[in-house]
Every structure is written in C-alpha cells, then in structure tokens.
Amino acid sequence: MTKLDAKIPEGPLAEKWAKYKASAKLVNPANKKKLDVIVVGTGLAGAGAASSLGELGYQVKNFCYQDTPRRAHSVAAQGGINATKNYKNDGDSIYRLFYDMIKGGDYRSREANVYRAAEVSNDVIDHFTAMGVPFARDYGGNLDNRSFGGVQVSRTFYAKGQTGQQCLLGTYSSLNRQISQGTVTMYPRREMLELVIIDGKTRGIITRNLITGEIERHSAHAVVLATGGYGTIYYLSTLAVNSNPSAAWKAHKKGAFFANPSFIQIHPTSIPQLNEYQSKLTLMSESLRNDGRIWVPKKKDDKRVANEIPEDERDYYLERRYPAFGNLVPRDVASRAAKERCDAGYGVGKTGLAVYLDFRDAINKQGEKAIEAKYGNLFELCRIITGINPYKDPMHIYPAGHYTMGGLWVDYNLMTTIPGLFSIGESNFSDHGANRLGASSLMQASGDGYFILPYTISNYLADDIKTPGISTDNQEFEDAEKSVKERLEKLVSINGTQTATSFHKRLGEIMWNYCGMSRNEEGLKKAKQMLKELKEEFWTDLIIPGDLNSVNQELEKAGRVADYFEVADLMVDDALNRTESCGAHYREESQTPEGEALRDDKNFSYVAAWEYTGESKPYILHKEELKFVDVEVKERSYK
Amino acid sequence: MKLTLKIWRQKNADAKGKFVTYDFDGASPDMSFLEMLDALNTKLIKARIDPVAFDHDCREGICGACGMYINGHPHGPGKAITTCHLSMREFKDGDTIYVEPWRAKAFPVVKDLIVDRTAFDKIQIAGGFISTNVGSAPDSHALPVEKSKADEAFNSAVCIGCGACVAACKNASAMLFVSAKIAQFALLPQGRIEAKERVQAMVKKMDELGFGNCSNTGACEAECPKEISLVNIARLNREFYCAKVSP
Incomplete structure (x- = not known):
C-alpha cells in the first residue's frame, strides 16, 4: 500500500551521485529559456537554487516574505559550515563526514542522501570563496578551520561568529547577478498561501502581496520550496520571529507527505526567557561550551548569588553524568540534562528555568584577554540582552527550539510526493535524521540549492519541454485563489477579543511542555486535546484589526498561527507513534536504566511520512524503511 | 515603567x-x-x-x-x-x-515605521557581485589571500543593509553602504577583475536613485550598528577615481 519510492540510484554508495549525473536527462539551452521555475525562499537553499537555475538559463521567479532576499534566516547562523577538504591533514574524508552525520542523526536518515551532501560540500566552499565570501584565513593566506561538537576532525569553515551572514550575502550577490541578467525576477514581500496543481503536476502558487494585500497568481513548470523550518511552533525559539511553516504546510495539504515532524532540535545554550513579553530567544554559540562549565547549586531553591556559592556546593551535572564528554556532550543530551535539573527544582534565576554557564575557571587559567579574543562578541551580546557581565558572573542559559530535522518528504531527486514540487534546505527532511550536527545546516542548504537541485530538476523538466508557458487563467488557479480569499476573509471576520500572538504563545507552551525536550504518551494525548480546544477558541475569538487590502501584520501572523495548530497536531501524532527515543525525540517510556535515550531499531528504523487525507480525517502513515549498508548501526554513548 | x-x-x-x-x-x-x-x-x-x-x-x-x-x-x-x-x-x-x-x-x-529600502537592492544588482558561475570555481586554496586583507574585507562585509547610515546622514547619502561592498570586493583578488566596472556601475545607480552626496560628516559611521568605518568611503573614492583615470 505504500507509495514511497526514494528512487535511490543503484550501485556502490560512493558512485551513486556520479552515475546519476551521468545518466540524468538534460534540457538544451534553447528549451531552458521556455521553462519557468518558481523558487519560494531566499536563504542559502532558495537563493542558491534561484541563481544556479538562472545561470543555466531557466526563467526563475523567486519569492520571499522579507523586504529583501538578504534577510532570510540563514543570515543568523553563527558557527560555521562543514566541508571535507581535509586541509588540516587530520584524516577527514567524504566518508567520515557522511559517517558523522549518520551517527549524529542517530541512524534515522537516508544513507544515499547524506553521502551526497558530504560529497558536494567541497564544491560549496570553493564556490563561496570564488564569490568573495571572506572566510577566516591563516597567516599563509589559506582558509582556516575549527572543530565543532560531535566530531574528531577540524572541518568547519567560518567567518568569525557570522558565517551564515557571510554565506547568505554571497548567495544574495549571485542572485543579484542573475536578476541583473534578467533570468531571475525577484518578488519580495510576498507570502505563499497556496499551491496550484494541474493534471497532477505542480504548476504554480498563489501569493499575497504584503504591501497591497493583492492576491496574485504565479505559474511555472515546477515549484521549489526552500522555506525553512517550523521551530517557531514553540513561539519562543532561536528563529526569526516571522519564520513559519505555512508554505510547506499548504503543499502538505495538497498531497506532499510530511516526514518525521516530531524531530526538532532543542539547542542547549540560549539566553533564557526574561519576561512574559519576550518574543525571541537568542542563541549563545555552542563554541562557548569549550571553556564554560555548566552547573546548578546542589541545594534546591538556593537564593544566593552564583559567586557566593562555594565550589563544593555546586553541581557540575554534565561533568558528573558524562565524565568522558563533560560539557561537550551533543546538543540533545545537554538540553535534556538542563531540563532535568530545573524540573527537579535546582534551576537558577528569577524563573528557575536557567542553569549557569560559568567562565570563572577559564578566566583564572587563561586570563580575561584570551577569553575575550574567543568569545568577546558573545559576551557583549549577553550583556546587552540580560545585563549580566559574563566576565564577572556566570551566564544564565536554557535550551530553546532551534532546527527542524523533520520536513517535507523528498526522494533522491529532492522531489516531494507531488510531481514537480521540490523541497530543499531545512524545509525537507532528508539529511539530518533525528538530530543535526553543528555546521551542517549551511552545508546542506547550499549543497541542495547550488549543486544538487539544478541536476535533479533538469531531469524532471526534460519531460516537460513541449509544455508551453502555463496560463494562470486555468480553473485550478481560479479555485486556489478563491480558497485563499475565503480563508483570509474568514480570519478577519471572527472579530473576537484575543490576538494571534496570544494564541501562538499558548500553543507554544503546550508544545514546549508536552512535545518538547521530553515526551510521554499521557502528556502527548493531553496536548492533543488541549490543542483541539485552543484551536476552537482561536477560530471563535481571534481579533485582527485592519483590512485585507493593505499592510496587515496581524493578518500575516494569524494565518501562520492557524497553520501551526495543524502542524502541532501532526507533530503530536508523530511523537505518539514513535514510542522509541532517538536523537532529539525523547520518549520517557524508552530510556536506559541511567535515563539515556533508548532506540528501538527493530520497530522504528524508518522514516515516518504522513499523508493528509482531509480536514479532521486521520492521517495515513507511510514508512520508508532505512537500510544501512555502509555503516554499522551502533548505540550512541557519551559516558 | x-x-x-x-x-x-x-x-x-x-x-x-x-x-x-x-x-x-x-x-x-x-x-x-x-x-x-x-x-x-x-x-x-x-x-x-x-x-x-x-x-x-x-x-x-x-x-x-x-x-x-x-x-x-x-x-x-x-x-x-x-x-x-x-x-x-x-x-x-x-x-x-x-x-x-x-x-x-x-x-x-x-x-508607519516601515520604509521601502529596495533602492539598496538595486545598487547591489547594478554590480555588487563577482561574476562566477556555479561549478566553475577552482580549489579555494588556488588563490591565497593575505590574512590582513581577508580580515579587512570581512570588516567591510558585516554590513546588514539596515539603512541607518542613510537615515543618519543630513544628505541621505548611501556612501557608507555602497563603499562597504566596494571595499570588500576591492580587497580580495577575486574581486579585482571587475573592480572598475563595479564601482562605476554602483555609484551611477546610487546617484540615480536619489541618494545625496557625501560631505564627510561621519554621522553614518557614528550610528552604524555594525561600526562600518569611514575608511571604506575613502577606499570607494580611490577606486572610483582610479577607474575614471585609467578605465
């Protein structure tokens, strides 16, 4: 009954991609000019794909909700971008990066896709360098590397703590070049509100112009979604506050399967929530855990300030529980351990939902200068936001929602289950399994956009060269536009008393408490009921001021929150179905006697791809069995 | 409060x-x-x-x-x-x-407080890029870059395109914004090849779009959230004159 075919090429792992490229169908230059491609999103994946397809000669329309493509949320990535250059001569290779990603993802990703991501990583770095991205260099003029969590080699390229920004601006420059050449047309301040399918193929999208409110029709021979993740489901997260799942969700409701929705990475070192008005959690880079020590007081509800608590009354719980890795355990493990201490009543700060990240020992040992050179900008950021001076007092940190490994299901072509609809970057599910390793998101997004999609989409479009430009006068466009307008009108006509943000906060709280770092059957079932009630309240008591025909930021928010209720419901279903613990998904029922995550490979070594069957109808679960041929499946231990 | x-x-x-x-x-x-x-x-x-x-x-x-x-x-x-x-x-x-x-x-x-900053995009589209196609790049180490130059290019590249420099300037000049991009590419060997065309195209576009002239007041530098230096403007002027003198 399953409809899933990942279309993985035959042959040895290391030869699959080369073979694919050698046998993929091509489109000649004259025909490319006649083919339109829509790309939604302008992050590393989206703008990379748009510029790459533009260079090839396709007619590309690129959309983003921001005022300019340069603000897509790839801009906020701090640490770095991985590549297997082995410039350090420390034994790195494509296989090793592949292996680290498969293991880091807790054996829940697809071997062939992960290997390909590792394979194109070097091309990505070379391309960025050629475009003038100012990566850090050593005194010989070569690129510098640093190491990152969960691996034993130095393969991370970086531009201070702003690698994402520099990579994105590089990608934005390549996009601008194509805009100047007329191959890419840019549509900023547009939100995709529907997908249009004609005769079983993806043929366009409906957007809302966020300035005029106009509902617009855009057609193409294929559509690429590069719309990022849904981490803002928790309301408070490290994401840009306008990041949203809506485009991917519309596609899902039109038939694209959604894979592993419950796999969300919770980053352990974020600045904690300070007040009830807070809109956003700011990340403190993972690199701080190289020198900072994490602790809480040994005594419950200890009200003394940190520096007055003597050494023997401090509990360095990561060092205590994981002597081998100490403060450098992977993100999922560190996050759960912080939650465990706070839930047990040992948390610090006003709310009790924080732990200390302390640099006292590092400063005593290395001096303030050395620490400032490494982390000066982050310490300053901490001071600006919290008023705490980390040179004197320990930082307060707490885990925060960060990255979604789950997303639209795609095959080896990065195509969803709807023909002609592709999904790249964070918006697809494919490369990170149940947990993502640091510095691999920029890598995957750029690889997908610049080096993989251009081949796979051409392979698809080669069969479409005889199809003339798609008219937007089709009945399908008419219907899609009508449904978009009806929904918007429904939202503004509720005319209740509560704001979209207040619903988002409450939704986020339910998800954080019951489908966050730790999950159990009882809690998930409770969440499902609470979500249902809150959703009903939303649709009867929402207030949106203003009208449909101008800038209306409350309307934008409300549409996204409405979708989030549906995403949340599926997330909970997925978390309920997967009774094992793996990576970021921790089911309390599945743990070792020491409280560590316990995988169940016999029953859950599959990708859960969910099919939407209609409003209030049950989802159908399709299982893509994961076969591990080139790695041995082992237990992850950090003791 | x-x-x-x-x-x-x-x-x-x-x-x-x-x-x-x-x-x-x-x-x-x-x-x-x-x-x-x-x-x-x-x-x-x-x-x-x-x-x-x-x-x-x-x-x-x-x-x-x-x-x-x-x-x-x-x-x-x-x-x-x-x-x-x-x-x-x-x-x-x-x-x-x-x-x-x-x-x-x-x-x-x-x-209200929302302004249209697409003029910044238009300036970048006029030449704020290095013309290299996907897949054509040599190995990153084929072209070493002096560390001091690379660091300086990075300092110029941190501009976030917010427009504070224009808002701060009594002439509403975009010189700091434009100069940061010009400087970043002018400092890197990859960017030298198109340097002359780039500076002329971007300055021309900036003028067309109605930004004012620079009178070296320095308000832009003082207000820039990323502390982009006025040195970039000096570099822009140098690049511009050199391009005019020896095209």
Whole structure:
C-alpha cells in the first residue's frame, strides 16, 4: 500500500551521485529559456537554487516574505559550515563526514542522501570563496578551520561568529547577478498561501502581496520550496520571529507527505526567557561550551548569588553524568540534562528555568584577554540582552527550539510526493535524521540549492519541454485563489477579543511542555486535546484589526498561527507513534536504566511520512524503511 | 515603567503622516524596544486601534530588518546595536520617546515605521557581485589571500543593509553602504577583475536613485550598528577615481 519510492540510484554508495549525473536527462539551452521555475525562499537553499537555475538559463521567479532576499534566516547562523577538504591533514574524508552525520542523526536518515551532501560540500566552499565570501584565513593566506561538537576532525569553515551572514550575502550577490541578467525576477514581500496543481503536476502558487494585500497568481513548470523550518511552533525559539511553516504546510495539504515532524532540535545554550513579553530567544554559540562549565547549586531553591556559592556546593551535572564528554556532550543530551535539573527544582534565576554557564575557571587559567579574543562578541551580546557581565558572573542559559530535522518528504531527486514540487534546505527532511550536527545546516542548504537541485530538476523538466508557458487563467488557479480569499476573509471576520500572538504563545507552551525536550504518551494525548480546544477558541475569538487590502501584520501572523495548530497536531501524532527515543525525540517510556535515550531499531528504523487525507480525517502513515549498508548501526554513548 | 510615546503614524505611502501620542505604562526594563512596541500594539489591538507597523525579523541584530529613528538617533541611543537589541534599561520611568521611520527620499515610507529600502537592492544588482558561475570555481586554496586583507574585507562585509547610515546622514547619502561592498570586493583578488566596472556601475545607480552626496560628516559611521568605518568611503573614492583615470 505504500507509495514511497526514494528512487535511490543503484550501485556502490560512493558512485551513486556520479552515475546519476551521468545518466540524468538534460534540457538544451534553447528549451531552458521556455521553462519557468518558481523558487519560494531566499536563504542559502532558495537563493542558491534561484541563481544556479538562472545561470543555466531557466526563467526563475523567486519569492520571499522579507523586504529583501538578504534577510532570510540563514543570515543568523553563527558557527560555521562543514566541508571535507581535509586541509588540516587530520584524516577527514567524504566518508567520515557522511559517517558523522549518520551517527549524529542517530541512524534515522537516508544513507544515499547524506553521502551526497558530504560529497558536494567541497564544491560549496570553493564556490563561496570564488564569490568573495571572506572566510577566516591563516597567516599563509589559506582558509582556516575549527572543530565543532560531535566530531574528531577540524572541518568547519567560518567567518568569525557570522558565517551564515557571510554565506547568505554571497548567495544574495549571485542572485543579484542573475536578476541583473534578467533570468531571475525577484518578488519580495510576498507570502505563499497556496499551491496550484494541474493534471497532477505542480504548476504554480498563489501569493499575497504584503504591501497591497493583492492576491496574485504565479505559474511555472515546477515549484521549489526552500522555506525553512517550523521551530517557531514553540513561539519562543532561536528563529526569526516571522519564520513559519505555512508554505510547506499548504503543499502538505495538497498531497506532499510530511516526514518525521516530531524531530526538532532543542539547542542547549540560549539566553533564557526574561519576561512574559519576550518574543525571541537568542542563541549563545555552542563554541562557548569549550571553556564554560555548566552547573546548578546542589541545594534546591538556593537564593544566593552564583559567586557566593562555594565550589563544593555546586553541581557540575554534565561533568558528573558524562565524565568522558563533560560539557561537550551533543546538543540533545545537554538540553535534556538542563531540563532535568530545573524540573527537579535546582534551576537558577528569577524563573528557575536557567542553569549557569560559568567562565570563572577559564578566566583564572587563561586570563580575561584570551577569553575575550574567543568569545568577546558573545559576551557583549549577553550583556546587552540580560545585563549580566559574563566576565564577572556566570551566564544564565536554557535550551530553546532551534532546527527542524523533520520536513517535507523528498526522494533522491529532492522531489516531494507531488510531481514537480521540490523541497530543499531545512524545509525537507532528508539529511539530518533525528538530530543535526553543528555546521551542517549551511552545508546542506547550499549543497541542495547550488549543486544538487539544478541536476535533479533538469531531469524532471526534460519531460516537460513541449509544455508551453502555463496560463494562470486555468480553473485550478481560479479555485486556489478563491480558497485563499475565503480563508483570509474568514480570519478577519471572527472579530473576537484575543490576538494571534496570544494564541501562538499558548500553543507554544503546550508544545514546549508536552512535545518538547521530553515526551510521554499521557502528556502527548493531553496536548492533543488541549490543542483541539485552543484551536476552537482561536477560530471563535481571534481579533485582527485592519483590512485585507493593505499592510496587515496581524493578518500575516494569524494565518501562520492557524497553520501551526495543524502542524502541532501532526507533530503530536508523530511523537505518539514513535514510542522509541532517538536523537532529539525523547520518549520517557524508552530510556536506559541511567535515563539515556533508548532506540528501538527493530520497530522504528524508518522514516515516518504522513499523508493528509482531509480536514479532521486521520492521517495515513507511510514508512520508508532505512537500510544501512555502509555503516554499522551502533548505540550512541557519551559516558 | 510609564512612558509617553510619540510615534509616527502614516497609513500608506500617499497619506500624510503625523506624530500620535500614546501614554503607555506597560513597559519593563528587561524588555527590548521592539517588545515594548509589541506590548503597546497588543493594547492598541484590544482597543480596536490599528497597531503600529514596523519591520523586524531575526530580533538578534543580524538580519537588518528593524530600524527606527528613536529620539533623534537611528536605532536609538545605544552604541553599535540595532533597534531589536535596544533595551528598555536605556530609558527611565517617565521618559518621552519619539519614534520615527528612516527619513530619506530614496526610502519612501510604506506604512508607519516601515520604509521601502529596495533602492539598496538595486545598487547591489547594478554590480555588487563577482561574476562566477556555479561549478566553475577552482580549489579555494588556488588563490591565497593575505590574512590582513581577508580580515579587512570581512570588516567591510558585516554590513546588514539596515539603512541607518542613510537615515543618519543630513544628505541621505548611501556612501557608507555602497563603499562597504566596494571595499570588500576591492580587497580580495577575486574581486579585482571587475573592480572598475563595479564601482562605476554602483555609484551611477546610487546617484540615480536619489541618494545625496557625501560631505564627510561621519554621522553614518557614528550610528552604524555594525561600526562600518569611514575608511571604506575613502577606499570607494580611490577606486572610483582610479577607474575614471585609467578605465
């Protein structure tokens, strides 16, 4: 009954991609000019794909909700971008990066896709360098590397703590070049509100112009979604506050399967929530855990300030529980351990939902200068936001929602289950399994956009060269536009008393408490009921001021929150179905006697791809069995 | 905190705007400035008043979306920070705070505090790139770059495109913004090949779009949230003259 075919090429792992490229169908230059491609999103994946397809000669329309493509949320990535250059001569290779990603993802990703991501990583770095991205260099003029969590080699390229920004601006420059050449047309301040399918193929999208409110029709021979993740489901997260799942969700409701929705990475070192008005959690880079020590007081509800608590009354719980890795355990493990201490009543700060990240020992040992050179900008950021001076007092940190490994299901072509609809970057599910390793998101997004999609989409479009430009006068466009307008009108006509943000906060709280770092059957079932009630309240008591025909930021928010209720419901279903613990998904029922995550490979070594069957109808679960041929499946231990 | 907020309200690009006064006592010192506006907006929405529109996104100082003229300064009184990082600790109970959009001919007001900054994109489209196709790059180490040059290029490249420099300038000049991109590429060997065409094309576009001239006041540097240096403008001038003298 399953409809899933990942279309993985035959042959040895290391030869699959080369073979694919050698046998993929091509489109000649004259025909490319006649083919339109829509790309939604302008992050590393989206703008990379748009510029790459533009260079090839396709007619590309690129959309983003921001005022300019340069603000897509790839801009906020701090640490770095991985590549297997082995410039350090420390034994790195494509296989090793592949292996680290498969293991880091807790054996829940697809071997062939992960290997390909590792394979194109070097091309990505070379391309960025050629475009003038100012990566850090050593005194010989070569690129510098640093190491990152969960691996034993130095393969991370970086531009201070702003690698994402520099990579994105590089990608934005390549996009601008194509805009100047007329191959890419840019549509900023547009939100995709529907997908249009004609005769079983993806043929366009409906957007809302966020300035005029106009509902617009855009057609193409294929559509690429590069719309990022849904981490803002928790309301408070490290994401840009306008990041949203809506485009991917519309596609899902039109038939694209959604894979592993419950796999969300919770980053352990974020600045904690300070007040009830807070809109956003700011990340403190993972690199701080190289020198900072994490602790809480040994005594419950200890009200003394940190520096007055003597050494023997401090509990360095990561060092205590994981002597081998100490403060450098992977993100999922560190996050759960912080939650465990706070839930047990040992948390610090006003709310009790924080732990200390302390640099006292590092400063005593290395001096303030050395620490400032490494982390000066982050310490300053901490001071600006919290008023705490980390040179004197320990930082307060707490885990925060960060990255979604789950997303639209795609095959080896990065195509969803709807023909002609592709999904790249964070918006697809494919490369990170149940947990993502640091510095691999920029890598995957750029690889997908610049080096993989251009081949796979051409392979698809080669069969479409005889199809003339798609008219937007089709009945399908008419219907899609009508449904978009009806929904918007429904939202503004509720005319209740509560704001979209207040619903988002409450939704986020339910998800954080019951489908966050730790999950159990009882809690998930409770969440499902609470979500249902809150959703009903939303649709009867929402207030949106203003009208449909101008800038209306409350309307934008409300549409996204409405979708989030549906995403949340599926997330909970997925978390309920997967009774094992793996990576970021921790089911309390599945743990070792020491409280560590316990995988169940016999029953859950599959990708859960969910099919939407209609409003209030049950989802159908399709299982893509994961076969591990080139790695041995082992237990992850950090003791 | 009790505050008197005087906020620029303008329905759309064609409407006439004005300051509207809001007495607001819902602020707390550990809020960010944008969170204070969120709280004000919640109050307005519940009173069925159109909330104050403003651009914002990452809220961690890197995307460049936010930008308001607060008490006479782009991004407010804090040094080297964006509006989203401005803390209410910078203000006192009882303060009156003026909030305006960027004021520049090239940045027309869209609504309230939102302005149209597509002029910045147009300048970049005119030449803010290195012409290299995907797949054609040599190995990254085929072209070493002196560390000092690479670091300097990075310092120019940190511009977030927020437009504070234009808002700060009495001439509404975009010289700091343009010069940062010119300098980044001029400092790198990859960028030298098109350097002459690039500087002329970008300056031409900047002039066409109605930005003013630079009179070396330095307000842009003083107000830039990323502390982009005036040295970039000197480099732009040098690149521009050299391109004219020996095209």
